[in-house]
Amino acid sequence: MSDLRALLALQDDDLAIHALEQRLAALEPRIRELDARRQRIVDAMERQSTVLQAEEKKQAFLRDKIAEHRELIARNQAQLDAVKTMRQATAAAAQMDQAKRIVAGEEADLHVITRRVEELRAGVAAQATELEACEAEQVTARSEVAAERAAIDGELAVARAKRDQTAPQVPAALRQRYDRIRNAKRVHVVVALNALACGACDTAIPMQRRHAMTAGTAIELCEACGVLMYHPV
Numbered sequence: 630m631s632d633l634r635a636l637l638a639l640q641d642d643d644l645a646i647h648a649l650e651q652r653l654a655a656l657e658p659r660i661r662e663l664d665a666r667r668q669r670i671v672d673a674m675e676r677q678s679t680v681l682q683a684e685e686k687k688q689a690f691l692r693d694k695i696a697e698h699r700e701l702i703a704r705n706q707a708q709l710d711a712v713k714t715m716r717q718a719t720a721a722a723a724q725m726d727q728a729k730r731i732v733a734g735e736e737a738d739l740h741v742i743t744r745r746v747e748e749l750r751a752g753v754a755a756q757a758t759e760l761e762a763c764e765a766e767q768v769t770a771r772s773e774v775a776a777e778r779a780a781i782d783g784e785l786a787v788a789r790a791k792r793d794q795t796a797p798q799v800p801a802a803l804r805q806r807y808d809r810i811r812n813a814k815r816v817h818v819v820v821a822l823n824a825l826a827c828g829a830c831d832t833a834i835p836m837q838r839r840h841a842m843t844a845g846t847a848i849e850l851c852e853a854c855g856v857l858m859y860h861p862v
């Protein structure tokens with residue numbers, strides 16, 4: 630009977646460890662959720678910044694073009710002032726009109742792009758504010774998770790040390806059987822009989838094994854589901 634008691638104590642320790650590991654695992658989605666929320670803002674901000682940079686490049690290019698074309702107009706004006714004949718004057722005036730039309734078109738484009746750049750900058754700034762707010766908001770949640778994790782890690786260390794004390798109390802052969810079953814992803818390995826049936830899968834105990842089990846000392850393997858069964862007293 631003391632083998633059974635030692636085995637049940639070992640299982641209790643393992644169940645405690647398992648529960649702590651479950652709690653630790655449950656923290657992961659919370660951390661992932663916090664990270665994902667922050668990352669969504671970072672990603673949106675990066676996308677918007679890329680668009681902004683492209684628009685700023687267009688804006689700088691247009692500004693250069695306008696400056697260049699204004700210079701051309703100034704040169705045309707100087708030429709117009711210096712012309713001697715009517716034909717030269719007509720040609721210079723036509724050239725200047727064309728340059729002015731080009732500049733007017735470019736200025737209209739620049740106006741549109743400048744407005745767009747301003748909107749994009751405002752958007753990026755708003756996202757930066759949103760990111761800051763998100764990070765500030767997450768400080769508490771993240772420190773809560775970190776504290777919880779540290780607490781569980783501490784409890785786990787204690788629980789594992791306790792198991793190290795309990796395990797040698799179970800005879801080696803029985804412990805090997807138990808560990809083998811437990812490692813096959815079973816949480817509950819040692820199960821009490823429930824009215825002469827397996828407490829895990831409810832399969833009735835074969836007639837010939839009933840006596841040994843109900844005598845209270847035997848630890849038997851359930852042929853149906855593979856747990857170790859005992860008769861509760």
Ligand SMILES: [Zn+2]
Pocket residue numbers: 827828829830831832851852853854855856
């Ligand atoms: Zn069973």
